[in-house]
Amino acid sequence: KAGVTQTPRYLIKTRGQQVTLxxxxxxxxxxxxxxxxxxxxxxxxxxxxxSETQRNKGNFPGRFSGRQFSNSRSEMNxxxxxxxxxxxxxxxxxFIRSGTSGSSSYEQYFGPGTRLTVT
Amino acid sequence: GENxxxxxxxxxxxxxxxxxxxxxxxxxxxxxxxxxxxELGKRPQLIIDIRSNVGEKKDQRIAVxxxxxxxxxxxHITETQPEDSAVYFCAASxxxxxxxxxxxxxxxxxxxxxx
Numbered sequence: 001k002a003g004v005t006q007t008p009r010y011l012i013k014t015r016g017q018q019v020t021l022x023x024x025x026x027x028x029x030x031x032x033x034x035x036x037x038x039x040x041x042x043x044x045x046x047x048x049x050x051s052e053t054q055r056n057k058g059n060f061p062g063r064f065s066g067r068q069f070s071n072s073r074s075e076m077n078x079x080x081x082x083x084x085x086x087x088x089x090x091x092x093x094x095f096i097r098s099g100t101s102g103s104s105s106y107e108q109y110f111g112p113g114t115r116l117t118v119t
Numbered sequence: 120g121e122n123x124x125x126x127x128x129x130x131x132x133x134x135x136x137x138x139x140x141x142x143x144x145x146x147x148x149x150x151x152x153x154x155x156x157x158e159l160g161k162r163p164q165l166i167i168d169i170r171s172n173v174g175e176k177k178d179q180r181i182a183v184x185x186x187x188x189x190x191x192x193x194x195h196i197t198e199t200q201p202e203d204s205a206v207y208f209c210a211a212s213x214x215x216x217x218x219x220x221x222x223x224x225x226x227x228x229x230x231x232x233x234x
Protein backbone atom coordinates (compact mmCIF):
# COMPACT_ATOMS: atom_id res chain seq x y z
CA LYS A 1 0.00 0.00 0.00
CA ALA A 2 1.09 3.53 -0.65
CA GLY A 3 2.01 5.48 2.45
CA VAL A 4 0.58 8.69 3.80
CA THR A 5 1.17 11.62 1.49
CA GLN A 6 1.11 15.32 2.25
CA THR A 7 1.12 18.32 -0.02
CA PRO A 8 2.77 20.68 -0.36
CA ARG A 9 6.04 19.65 1.25
CA TYR A 10 7.23 23.22 1.76
CA LEU A 11 5.43 26.52 2.11
CA ILE A 12 6.53 30.06 2.78
CA LYS A 13 3.84 32.52 3.83
CA THR A 14 3.73 35.95 5.37
CA ARG A 15 2.03 36.98 8.57
CA GLY A 16 -1.69 37.47 8.24
CA GLN A 17 -2.09 35.10 5.31
CA GLN A 18 -3.89 31.80 5.45
CA VAL A 19 -2.71 28.38 4.37
CA THR A 20 -4.27 25.03 3.51
CA LEU A 21 -2.40 21.76 3.87
CA UNK A 22 -3.52 18.43 2.46
CA UNK A 23 -3.15 14.85 3.62
CA UNK A 24 -4.05 11.61 1.88
CA UNK A 25 -4.15 8.63 4.25
CA UNK A 26 -3.18 5.05 3.58
CA UNK A 27 -5.85 3.34 1.54
CA UNK A 28 -8.53 1.95 3.82
CA UNK A 29 -7.63 4.14 6.77
CA UNK A 30 -10.50 6.33 7.85
CA UNK A 31 -8.90 8.36 10.59
CA UNK A 32 -6.53 11.26 10.07
CA UNK A 33 -4.81 13.12 12.88
CA UNK A 34 -2.77 16.29 12.59
CA UNK A 35 0.24 17.25 14.68
CA UNK A 36 2.46 20.30 14.90
CA UNK A 37 6.16 19.70 15.45
CA UNK A 38 8.46 22.48 16.64
CA UNK A 39 11.88 22.36 18.32
CA UNK A 40 10.52 24.03 21.43
CA UNK A 41 7.15 22.30 21.88
CA UNK A 42 7.84 18.93 20.31
CA UNK A 43 4.96 16.99 18.78
CA UNK A 44 1.59 18.45 19.70
CA UNK A 45 -1.80 17.10 18.74
CA UNK A 46 -4.02 19.41 16.71
CA UNK A 47 -7.13 17.39 15.86
CA UNK A 48 -8.43 14.13 14.52
CA UNK A 49 -11.00 13.39 11.86
CA UNK A 50 -12.85 10.14 11.44
CA SER A 51 -15.63 9.54 8.94
CA GLU A 52 -15.68 13.24 8.00
CA THR A 53 -16.24 14.34 11.60
CA GLN A 54 -13.83 15.99 14.00
CA ARG A 55 -13.58 13.54 16.88
CA ASN A 56 -10.89 15.09 19.00
CA LYS A 57 -9.20 18.47 19.32
CA GLY A 58 -6.01 19.66 20.98
CA ASN A 59 -5.28 22.96 22.65
CA PHE A 60 -4.82 25.18 19.65
CA PRO A 61 -6.64 28.44 18.82
CA GLY A 62 -9.60 28.54 16.50
CA ARG A 63 -7.35 29.78 13.68
CA PHE A 64 -6.47 26.13 13.20
CA SER A 65 -9.22 24.14 11.55
CA GLY A 66 -9.63 21.13 9.36
CA ARG A 67 -11.98 18.91 7.50
CA GLN A 68 -12.17 15.46 6.03
CA PHE A 69 -13.71 14.37 2.79
CA SER A 70 -15.67 11.25 1.94
CA ASN A 71 -12.53 9.61 0.51
CA SER A 72 -10.81 10.17 3.90
CA ARG A 73 -8.46 12.81 2.54
CA SER A 74 -8.07 15.64 5.00
CA GLU A 75 -7.16 19.29 4.85
CA MET A 76 -5.91 21.56 7.56
CA ASN A 77 -6.30 25.32 7.42
CA UNK A 78 -4.52 28.00 9.40
CA UNK A 79 -5.86 31.53 9.12
CA UNK A 80 -4.21 34.80 10.06
CA UNK A 81 -0.77 33.25 10.22
CA UNK A 82 1.62 34.24 12.99
CA UNK A 83 5.39 33.83 13.15
CA UNK A 84 4.91 31.18 15.83
CA UNK A 85 2.99 29.01 13.39
CA UNK A 86 6.24 28.14 11.63
CA UNK A 87 6.55 24.41 12.11
CA UNK A 88 6.48 20.99 10.54
CA UNK A 89 2.87 19.88 10.21
CA UNK A 90 2.44 16.14 10.23
CA UNK A 91 -0.61 14.12 9.52
CA UNK A 92 -1.01 10.56 10.67
CA UNK A 93 -3.15 7.88 9.12
CA UNK A 94 -4.76 5.49 11.52
CA PHE A 95 -6.69 2.30 11.81
CA ILE A 96 -8.11 0.56 14.80
CA ARG A 97 -7.07 -2.96 15.63
CA SER A 98 -8.67 -5.06 18.32
CA GLY A 99 -6.24 -7.05 20.40
CA THR A 100 -6.59 -10.04 22.66
CA SER A 101 -8.46 -9.94 25.95
CA GLY A 102 -10.58 -7.03 24.79
CA SER A 103 -7.64 -4.66 24.38
CA SER A 104 -7.19 -2.44 21.36
CA SER A 105 -4.55 -0.27 19.82
CA TYR A 106 -4.51 2.73 17.64
CA GLU A 107 -1.55 2.62 15.31
CA GLN A 108 -0.68 5.88 13.60
CA TYR A 109 1.52 6.17 10.52
CA PHE A 110 2.91 9.56 9.67
CA GLY A 111 3.22 11.39 6.40
CA PRO A 112 6.40 13.26 5.42
CA GLY A 113 5.04 16.55 6.71
CA THR A 114 4.63 20.05 5.37
CA ARG A 115 7.30 22.52 6.43
CA LEU A 116 5.57 25.87 6.91
CA THR A 117 7.65 29.00 7.29
CA VAL A 118 5.91 32.24 8.23
CA THR A 119 7.85 35.44 7.62
CA GLY B 120 -4.97 15.46 30.42
CA GLU B 121 -2.16 13.03 29.82
CA ASN B 122 1.44 14.08 30.42
CA UNK B 123 4.39 12.05 29.15
CA UNK B 124 7.90 12.68 30.36
CA UNK B 125 10.90 11.23 28.54
CA UNK B 126 14.50 10.83 29.65
CA UNK B 127 17.25 11.35 28.77
CA UNK B 128 17.01 14.12 26.21
CA UNK B 129 20.32 13.10 24.67
CA UNK B 130 22.12 9.76 24.77
CA UNK B 131 25.46 8.76 23.27
CA UNK B 132 26.58 5.16 23.16
CA UNK B 133 29.37 3.22 21.52
CA UNK B 134 28.46 1.01 18.62
CA UNK B 135 27.52 -2.42 19.91
CA UNK B 136 26.43 -1.16 23.33
CA UNK B 137 22.84 -1.04 24.54
CA UNK B 138 20.67 2.06 24.83
CA UNK B 139 17.72 2.58 27.16
CA UNK B 140 15.17 5.39 26.98
CA UNK B 141 12.57 5.82 29.69
CA UNK B 142 9.14 7.43 29.75
CA UNK B 143 6.58 8.03 32.45
CA UNK B 144 2.91 8.84 31.97
CA UNK B 145 0.31 10.37 34.22
CA UNK B 146 -3.04 9.00 33.02
CA UNK B 147 -3.69 5.58 34.51
CA UNK B 148 -6.29 4.99 31.78
CA UNK B 149 -3.63 5.04 29.06
CA UNK B 150 -3.30 1.61 27.54
CA UNK B 151 -1.38 1.97 24.29
CA UNK B 152 2.28 3.00 24.14
CA UNK B 153 4.04 3.37 20.79
CA UNK B 154 7.63 4.38 20.08
CA UNK B 155 8.66 6.38 17.05
CA UNK B 156 12.03 6.92 15.43
CA UNK B 157 12.62 10.14 13.52
CA GLU B 158 15.73 10.57 11.43
CA LEU B 159 16.83 14.06 10.48
CA GLY B 160 14.48 15.56 7.94
CA LYS B 161 12.22 12.51 7.85
CA ARG B 162 8.86 11.51 9.22
CA PRO B 163 8.40 9.75 12.57
CA GLN B 164 8.30 6.00 12.00
CA LEU B 165 6.54 3.57 14.29
CA ILE B 166 9.16 1.07 15.43
CA ILE B 167 7.40 -0.83 18.21
CA ASP B 168 4.36 -0.51 20.44
CA ILE B 169 2.95 -2.19 23.50
CA ARG B 170 -0.50 -2.55 25.00
CA SER B 171 -1.30 -2.42 28.65
CA ASN B 172 -2.10 -6.12 28.90
CA VAL B 173 1.50 -7.00 28.02
CA GLY B 174 4.61 -6.40 30.12
CA GLU B 175 7.26 -6.77 27.44
CA LYS B 176 7.52 -6.99 23.69
CA LYS B 177 10.56 -7.69 21.51
CA ASP B 178 11.34 -7.22 17.86
CA GLN B 179 14.87 -8.25 16.95
CA ARG B 180 17.20 -5.73 18.63
CA ILE B 181 14.39 -3.60 20.01
CA ALA B 182 12.32 -4.26 23.10
CA VAL B 183 9.80 -2.30 25.11
CA UNK B 184 8.83 -2.91 28.71
CA UNK B 185 5.80 -1.56 30.54
CA UNK B 186 5.20 -1.20 34.27
CA UNK B 187 1.57 -0.21 34.71
CA UNK B 188 1.81 0.11 38.46
CA UNK B 189 4.63 2.61 38.26
CA UNK B 190 3.25 4.13 35.05
CA UNK B 191 6.46 3.94 33.12
CA UNK B 192 7.69 2.24 29.98
CA UNK B 193 11.09 1.91 28.40
CA UNK B 194 12.71 1.29 25.04
CA HIS B 195 15.73 -0.97 24.91
CA ILE B 196 18.00 -1.17 21.87
CA THR B 197 20.71 -3.81 21.95
CA GLU B 198 23.81 -4.09 19.76
CA THR B 199 23.40 -0.51 18.60
CA GLN B 200 24.50 0.44 15.10
CA PRO B 201 25.24 3.86 13.57
CA GLU B 202 21.95 3.71 11.68
CA ASP B 203 20.14 3.67 15.02
CA SER B 204 21.16 7.32 15.46
CA ALA B 205 17.95 9.37 15.44
CA VAL B 206 15.44 11.06 17.71
CA TYR B 207 13.17 8.63 19.51
CA PHE B 208 9.75 9.61 20.81
CA CYS B 209 7.54 7.72 23.21
CA ALA B 210 3.80 8.30 23.27
CA ALA B 211 0.69 7.24 25.13
CA SER B 212 -3.02 7.05 24.43
CA UNK B 213 -6.13 5.69 26.06
CA UNK B 214 -7.01 3.41 23.22
CA UNK B 215 -9.04 3.23 20.11
CA UNK B 216 -12.39 4.79 20.83
CA UNK B 217 -13.46 8.36 20.31
CA UNK B 218 -11.44 11.01 22.09
CA UNK B 219 -9.13 8.37 23.54
CA UNK B 220 -7.22 8.09 20.27
CA UNK B 221 -5.13 11.21 20.80
CA UNK B 222 -1.44 10.45 21.15
CA UNK B 223 0.51 12.42 23.74
CA UNK B 224 4.22 12.44 22.96
CA UNK B 225 7.28 12.68 25.11
CA UNK B 226 9.83 15.37 24.33
CA UNK B 227 12.17 13.06 22.45
CA UNK B 228 15.63 11.55 22.94
CA UNK B 229 18.47 12.25 20.54
CA UNK B 230 20.38 8.98 20.31
CA UNK B 231 23.87 9.07 18.84
CA UNK B 232 25.71 5.84 18.18
CA UNK B 233 29.43 6.43 17.97
CA UNK B 234 31.42 4.18 15.60
